[in-house]
Amino acid sequence: MLPRNLLVFLLLFSFKFPSLASAENATFDFQSFTVRNLTLLGDSHLKNGVVGLTRELGVPSSSSGSLIYNNPIHFFDQESNTTASFTTKFSFSINNVNPSSFGDGLTFFLSPDNQTLGSPGGYLGLVNSSQSTKNKFLAIEFDTKLDTQFNDPNQNHVGLDINKLNSIKTADAMLQDIDLKSGNLITAWIDYKNDLRALNVFLSYSTLKPPTPLLSVDIDLAGYLKEDMFVGFSASTEGSTEVHSIVNWSFKTFGFRPVRPRSHPHNVSDSSVTIISDVPVSNSTNKHHKRLGLGLGIAGPAFVFVVLAVFGYVSVKKWKDMRTEKCLKAEILTGPREFSYKQIYAATRGFHSSRIIGRGAFGNVYKAIFVSSGTIGAVKRSKHSHEGKSEFLAELSIIACLRHKNLVPLQGWCAEKGELLLVYEFMPNGSLDKVLHPEAENGLLLTWPHRQHIAVGLSSVLAYLHQECEQQVIHRDIKTSNIMLDGNFNPRLGDFGLARLMDHDKSPVSTLTAGTMGYLAPEYLQYGKATEKTDVFSYGVVILEVACGKRPIEREPNSQKMVNLVDWVWKLHGEGRITAAADKRLNGDFKEEEMRKLLLIGLSCAHPDSAQRPSIRRVLQILNNEAEPIAVPRMKPSLSFSCSLTVEDIVSDDEEGKTTA
Template identity: 85%
Template sequence: MPPRNLLVFLLFLFPLLFTFDSPFIILAESTSFNFPFFTVRNLTLLGDSHLKNGVIGLTRETAVPSSSSGTLIYNHPIHFLDQDSNITASFSTTFSFTIDSVDPTSFGDGLTFFLSPDNQTLGSSGGYLGLANSSDLAKNKFLAIEFDTKLDTRFNDSNDNHVGLDVNSLNSIKATDALLQDIDLKSGNLITAWIVYKNDLRVLNVFLSYSTIKPPTPLLSVDIDLSGYLKGYVFVGFSASTEGSTGIHSIENWSFKTFGFLPVRPRSHPHNVSGSSVTVPSAVPASNSTNKHHKRLGLGLGIAGPAFFFVVLAVFGYVSVKKWKDMRIEKNLKAEILAGPREFSYKELYAATRGFHSSRIIGRGAFGNVYKAIFASSGCVSAVKRSKHSREGKTEFLAELSIIAGLRHKNLVQLQGWCAEKGELLLVYEFMPNGSLDTLLHQHPENGLLLTWSHRQNIAVGLASVLAYLHQECEQQVIHRDIKTSNIMLDGNFNPRLGDFGLARLMDHDKSPVSTLTAGTMGYLAPEYLQYGKATEKTDVFSYGVVILEVACGRRPIEREVNSQKMVNLIDWVWGLLGEGRIIEAADKRLKGDFNEEEMRKLLLVGLSCAHPDSAERPSIRRILQILNNEADPIAVPKMKPSLTFSCSLTVEDIVSDDEESKITQS
């Protein structure tokens, strides 16, 4: 806020502090969160629940007749009741889940989405949906939507494929057969659920679909007033259980939000006002104690008033001096980078992108969109990255930009200019005619150009070369943090150009590593980065290794098997073939054998050595470049993928592997 506006605001605020009966009014705020995939951040996993490849498994594959039970809870309690207006929030949640079993005749009992005042809700295995305790069914308090896959006469279940509403009991208030909308909960297919409660209508609706398009008609609709159950703060999450079966219950994504709180209105005046008349209470002689109280109050205000204005003036002076210093720093930084990338005007970039028209979008990312810009005056074509994040720290932005502006390498997408106007950050880069490596690598050969073996070798060497430059040859070391195929561009000759370097740091300059982590891409992130949130050159090496395997194999880091719901981790898959002596079979089948087997073997082993779970065992990027250029011998890679245990007993397999699994519990 500008200093002048701040001063006016404080001067306006001062009389208000003494006008209302209470100086502070607390406004109940809505809550929302979204997990397109899961990490261990902001979640508590209880019982047998576990994290694997960004998916939460609520139960484990156990040997019959063992049973399993698990719970996933969002760490932060949610405010459902506005104390001031006495209004209960409405809410909606969307999530995708699967219920599967390796034995079609043996299924678990189903899963639930629940709301509970307890963040340690964990029910028994067996027929209790992981929600209630077998020894005391009334112990846990909850409101739950059950997706039940077992007929249990103890709880008056109608069939083994129903959706119901449970309130503090596993006997549903109302339930509906999912087959009424052709949904088989036990199909193993990905099912998306929408649960919407509208407090003003006093109705809760549940929608189900095999697609991500919400059906027009709810499967389950219950007329119910939940205000009596959603008092104060409530935890939300999922639970599931099995009973002597091999059922696997998984949650793949989840979003949640509350809404419907009304704006807080000022407290009513103690007098009743109608027209020009004012009704006041009858006069009552004031007692001596009351007079003394008023005198003390007046004395307090007489002292507090000048003190408050002194604080206002001090704050005003501090903000003014700080702004003056920042303006000087900004001016100096602008002067430093004038010799490099130019400063574009917002008007110029707006015209070149046709007003940032959707038809000009050539890429999308966590930062925002990338637009094709054609400058009418020169006919030049560029790529403009438009941040969707507002930023007030223009000085910090320019400081980061001055570092990036000094980077020069043939395998970097060259920064041409920048713009910081109208609350937006815009970066102008070279336009890459062949787009991103991700797009070209994974498109079907019939729909476009297939990258040849020589192209892929050139990409591996070029990417290693530019990383060696960033890590070891720059005056100030640059850790990229987000190496992936969608951030590698290809020029007209299919040479790799690394882009987005430093962009995450630019955008999250003042944020913790946790914020950077949640913006990362599962499959490319090193285990220690996921665990501790600290980026080093070895985390870049890990990401490089994943990219190399992706280039050699033509497979994504994490992808679903054909005709199956199973997720396959690329690193584990290649390492498995190495252990069986068949690593060459990992080569992209679309190449049809048109490659040198020894060179392909070397590239695959380089990828595995870089993706070693233990960062200390990974080679430097300089060593990798020497190996690829036949200037050093390949690194010995163990035939079995090594396991890694962190000091907090969290293993790397919990994060990125399909092999071993271990329980994670956070509170």
């Protein structure tokens, strides 16, 4: 019998099984927000402890976003057949730089789905316009636009919605002198008491709860709360500058009986009874029994000792292994799903070579088909579990906290059998470098609109990492092979193995220069100091690569001379013909002024002097025509250091034929 089974056997022999525990009341309180325990979807973002659900733009836009608490909430206890009551309190504001450009509003919702994200406009980020009955929810809407499609009473009302946006009951917020669009901080209380079958909504400009509710609905929600639910917020705009922010949030359920410990008597007697027969036996039989008893007396304890020794050895070994694994897991933030090794092994056909879709410094990437869920993933497998642990933890701990539409979604992870595995969402169009530099001449050609879209999406996600996270993230390895393309050619930034997380007011210093040659800023090569401006430099090189269709460092045809892409484009700029750098495969199918702007942005970001590079936020504004382009000198400025490095000193060809530092 295996030691684990033996232990289970002994426990079962000694104790009765306890009955299942009752559901417990849940509670949490966010006085300010961090990325921990929260999921941000769509355009929602975190800034200075406040969650913005829609985009902050000075020009009208369409936007939708969601904020969801990661852990599901128990609303029903099967043992007592009890539905929980709940109460929540949160403060929000709806600001608008243009008061005449209002709409559409925000909601507080309960949903069985932790990926609730709907369409912009009157759908309040809660419902998909194409599948209006797909999402199931119970929501309180704070609506700032009169939408006749949903029978709205006015443009300043509160309503109860269940599985559709036609409210069961609404109330005009002005009944309590509340203007939802005022920009002032508004505190809301939502209470549901199961015993009274009543839901009440209170609103106030102060933190004092009003004596009477604004909206009161007599309703039994027991039928809608028969399962675990996720709680959160959603908001949307359509052609509006309205900005929806959640400042704080507390939530709790009540009504479940407290769980009391139960004691059970042991079923094992503490004594044994020896029965002595009255029938006389012969001396030989007595002697035989004595010898047998002596043998058993010696062999029995010896056998028990051996079993216990083996069990102890195996248990200690397993305990050490579990301790090591727990130490690893303790370093991983909650959020992504933990896959079993068996699941991943089956999904990759035993890590078969035919499933390899990429290779990198971390290890191979495999296509994984999870038959049970019908999903496809991309599994990154570490080459060396011990050496790769730091990179594994770096990537997992960082990306698990991040939510942005231009990041590669992390589906889960696994740390079993000495393996370190990350499971990402599968990107149908592969990496950007494979598309820009296809092995076959008849490969897929990126159109000019796609290239512009990639430039905007990449600048958007870098602005998020640099300025919108609670702790600034410096990626340190931005290159086309780390940018994936989804089914619609949207860029998704991945590979956070070299990323570093830090406070905004601290400057990161790396003791080891890491990254890919051609994308590395001069000061990073010289001093090993990574900042947001080193990421901006890498972004500039990527933009030039996207516009020109050339690698950062290439050998001239029929020559061994190395050509630097930044130098080549800057030379054409000095000659007044920068658009000659455009990818010849486009056959001139682009607007010359747009091409010029993108190339100049690339050069300004790849400026040798980090102080002269724009912030990534400024780049995004330029791309969105919200700011004027930056003037780029005709001649590339020179930069001197205390000692010099040459390309020959630091460039080497790796096994994939790429130049790396």
